[in-house]
Amino acid sequence: MALRLLAALIALLLAYGLPQLARWRDDRWFRAWVNRLGDGSGAARVAVTILVPVLLCAVFGAILGTLPFFDLAWLAFAVIVLVYALGPREVESDIDAILKAPDTLRRDEAIQQLRAGDEPLRWFAPALVEAAFFAALRRRFGVLFWFFLLGPCGALAYRLVQLMGRDLASRLDDATRVVAQRVADALDWVPAHLMVFAMALVSDFDAVVGSWRHWHHHSGSPRTRLDPDFLGAVARASVDADVEAGDGYVEDVSDPIAELSDARRVIRRVLIVWLAVVAVIVVGGWFA
Numbered sequence: 500m501a502l503r504l505l506a507a508l509i510a511l512l513l514a515y516g517l518p519q520l521a522r523w524r525d526d527r528w529f530r531a532w533v534n535r536l537g538d539g540s541g542a543a544r545v546a547v548t549i550l551v552p553v554l555l556c557a558v559f560g561a562i563l564g565t566l567p568f569f570d571l572a573w574l575a576f577a578v579i580v581l582v583y584a585l586g587p588r589e590v591e592s593d594i595d596a597i598l599k600a601p602d603t604l605r606r607d608e609a610i611q612q613l614r615a616g617d618e619p620l621r622w623f624a625p626a627l628v629e630a631a632f633f634a635a636l637r638r639r640f641g642v643l644f645w646f647f648l649l650g651p652c653g654a655l656a657y658r659l660v661q662l663m664g665r666d667l668a669s670r671l672d673d674a675t676r677v678v679a680q681r682v683a684d685a686l687d688w689v690p691a692h693l694m695v696f697a698m699a700l701v702s703d704f705d706a707v708v709g710s711w712r713h714w715h716h717h718s719g720s721p722r723t724r725l726d727p728d729f730l731g732a733v734a735r736a737s738v739d740a741d742v743e744a745g746d747g748y749v750e751d752v753s754d755p756i757a758e759l760s761d762a763r764r765v766i767r768r769v770l771i772v773w774l775a776v777v778a779v780i781v782v783g784g785w786f787a
Contacts, residue, residue, distance in 0.1 A: 703740035
């Protein structure tokens with residue numbers, strides 16, 4: 500776990516300090532791979548599409564295990580996979596582009612970089628806050644969770660599932676699309692809950708927990724479905740509570756600038772909580 504934490508810290512620093520690395524995250528190979536398997540359908544197509552690249556990743560990791568300097572080689576490999584999987588861009592970069600846009604045209608262009616699907620994103624505070632937190636989940640926290648749990652294979656699998664279930668969903672047949680989207684939702688479910696728990700620590704606890712409970716009681720979503728949509732409602736409640744409490748320069752929860760600015764701060768705090776918890780686990784393991 501210590502090596503995984505170190506790899507995550509290095510990858511996060513590289514992604515944040517060198518935003519031009521986003522151009523290296525080329526997913527054209529995966530899009531071609533998805534198209535190549537177009538004869539299949541449903542769960543079988545999803546399984547083959549995801550498992551083949553992940554198994555190749557696992558085989559490469561196993562080969563590294565035979566090298567004399569395994570730890571160093573594995574660390575470099577893990578950082579490369581993480582830098583690729585964290586993205587396609589840093590969520591803070593997209594938020595900053597919106598906040599610093601010189602005119603309405605540039606602002607509207609920047610807003611669309613946060614959207615998760617094909618539907619245009621509006622200049623509306625609640626929608627922007629939701630988009631920012633879902634972007635943070637799918638670009639960062641989901642990747643980190645599965646990396647800490649399963650290593651580079653977990654991070655790569657999560658990224659490919661998100662690509663297939665969301666970005667490429669419109670190119671899939673109906674049966675494959677449904678399976679891919681459900682798998683993507685399932686992989687989001689646990690990290691989304693961990694984000695909520697972290698938000699409860701760094702924001703208004705009562706607002707966060709109350710919103711989480713309200714969503715589960717009134718959403719109508721069956722308990723058997725691992726639906727991460729609660730994150731949007733909780734994020735809005737968390738940011739609204741911060742803005743109303745004066746965590747910034749204004750207290751207007753209808754102001755997209757104020758809401759996005761606070762969303763950026765909350766996302767950063769959630770990351771700090773996550774890394775701190777993993778660090779405690781690492782230190783506890785040393786003393787166990």
